[in-house]
Amino acid sequence: MNAPAALSHLVPEIHQREVPAALIDALKARFGTNCSTAMAVRETHGRDESSFQAPPPAAVVFAESTQDVADAVQLASQYSVPVIPFGVGSSLEGHLLAVQGGISVDVSRMNKVLSINAEDLTVTVQPGVTRKQLNEEVKSTGLFFPIDPGADATIGGMSATRASGTNAVRYGTMRENVLSLEVVTASGEVIRTGSRAKKSAAGYDLTRLLVGSEGTLGVITEVTVRLYPLPEAISAAICSFPSIEAAVRTTIQIIQLGVPIARVELIDHNTVRMVNAHSKLGLREEPMLLMEFHGSPSGVKEQAELVQEIATDHGGNAFEWATTPEERTRLWTARHNAYFAAIQSKPGCRAISTDTCVPISRLADCLLDSVKEADASGLPYFLVGHVGDGNFHFGYLIDPDKPEERQIAEQLNHQLVARALSLEGTCTGEHGVGLHKMEFLVTETGAGAVDMMRTIKRALDPKNIMNPGKIFSL
16 A cells, blocks of 8 residues: 555555465355455445545455354464454544455354343343344343443444443443453454343453553453433433534533533534534534433432533533433434534545543643634534544545644644543543554553553463554564
């Protein structure tokens, strides 16, 4: 893959390993029509929502069981060929790209809910179950799974990238909500980590090691997660503000006062305009907070009144409340459609996406300076944020055929990440490292910590076949 010298550090290094014809023959003998080498299938599995490009995998295996995954990995291991897990392809940092060649193992057909243990507030699923499917399956129990990254991602993929999303301010991330895993290791062995118990002091915490490992240590084939009771009452609201600063200051005060808000999302005026055009809405084209409150009817009422008082003190106006599911869905359409609305606002564009996270007390410092830089750049952009936990996303919209636009976007990203790290934040709050954040990981954690990660990787994957070229280089 060729790139201008100025961009050489912004594109993945392509080092294709040979995929022997003997391996393809063995995969087709084992999987029959569930192994495809058709270019259309390979290309679909060789790209995600990132702006990176790489050659597609040499073959795609559609796994339907843990044994299928184990057999595919064992065959790949025999030939030292990379294995890249695939769910629905919604990741944003190049996680799915076959930068060193290899085969893609698609687990989307492993989509069964295996057991619902309502009394213990847990559920065990195959990795291809999506978050919407999971909540549809458990709703009759009066429980729900709260992690909502926006896209209808798979539970396996959400575990692999340590996803979070709009509800994280109250319910935490996948790190807090995955209890145990079944994983196929680099040798093709099937192991289990953890149990359905809420806590354990038994040995190394392998579950936490694998959650967020982005497929570099194994392929997740089963996940047990926490469930939560559906709130007795839910109320949602939108509120417009005269400036982003006013919206952010409101958020900071809400969190510091300990209001148990379930969601508080920021959308800037650019994004509101894009969403209005995309979804035919009539929202005021000003910075906006979208909020949701969970609890008892009296508790929700008390939370909402307090938040409205705080927002009014900061110039918030045009409150709109929703208590029915249909009204709440309409209000949240703006947030969930933000990414696709932005992409469609500039036909043919790609988004360079960021997801820094900082301590809540430093949110205004980080966000406002970054807005000034983005405005000065001249690039169109959108801004959304899970600001209740200090996490926000810029999406810089670029023409992929104009290297100068990518250069500007990446410079903005570098400045933003440097600012977040100087404020004791992180380069990625939820998207993961993938290809895009590799250099930032060293800056954030230090060379010693990354060397420790490499040591773990080499010990568990000595042939470097599990999604190689992601998180850090070997």
